[in-house]
Amino acid sequence: xxxxxxxxxxxxxxxxxxxxxxxxxxxxxxxxxxxxxxxxxxxxxxxxxxxxxxxxxxxxxxxxxxxxxxxxxxxxxxxxxxxxxxxxxxxxxxxxxxxxxxxxxxxxxxxxxxxxxxxxxxxxxxxxxxx
Numbered sequence: 001x002x003x004x005x006x007x008x009x010x011x012x013x014x015x016x017x018x019x020x021x022x023x024x025x026x027x028x029x030x031x032x033x034x035x036x037x038x039x040x041x042x043x044x045x046x047x048x049x050x051x052x053x054x055x056x057x058x059x060x061x062x063x064x065x066x067x068x069x070x071x072x073x074x075x076x077x078x079x080x081x082x083x084x085x086x087x088x089x090x091x092x093x094x095x096x097x098x099x100x101x102x103x104x105x106x107x108x109x110x111x112x113x114x115x116x117x118x119x120x121x122x123x124x125x126x127x128x129x130x131x
Contacts, residue, residue, distance in 0.1 A: 025085075029076070036072035041065060055130075070124045077120055082112050 034050055041048035041057070046065055049056045057065045089109055096107050123129050 029081070033069075033072055033076050036076055037065075037069050040068040040072055044068070066130070067124075069130045070126075073123055073129070074120045086112055 030053055034053070034055070037055065038048045038050070041061075044064065046061045046068070047057050048065070055065065055069065086109065093107050094109060
């Protein structure tokens with residue numbers, strides 16, 4: 001669905017924005033994982049091809065690529081991604097008003113939930129992590 005009449009009087013559908021963000025954010029993480037994996041493969045001269053979350057290489061490189069897929073995942077998810085996202089939102093949207101109908105209210109950014117405990121290194125030994 002493409003709109004070409006976007007202008008100053010165009011309204012943002014707040015509910016659609018809210019419901020679209022989570023899956024799009026997850027897709028961005030998947031794409032980042034793919035890019036890190038592709039970069040690692042390139043550095044090791046491993047042929048890499050993909051569509052969305054399906055990765056390919058030559059049969060002789062599968063084991064090496066499987067190691068790199070896991071290494072890339074750990075590298076990505078060691079980063080404080082949600083913390084960085086919240087700081088970005090606070091810097092850019094924290095003082096703004098959000099218009100809903102005829103009302104305006106301050107954008108309220110809630111604190112992040114408490115981080116759980118997971119040993120990301122275990123991903124490297126998981127046979128079904130990425131299959």
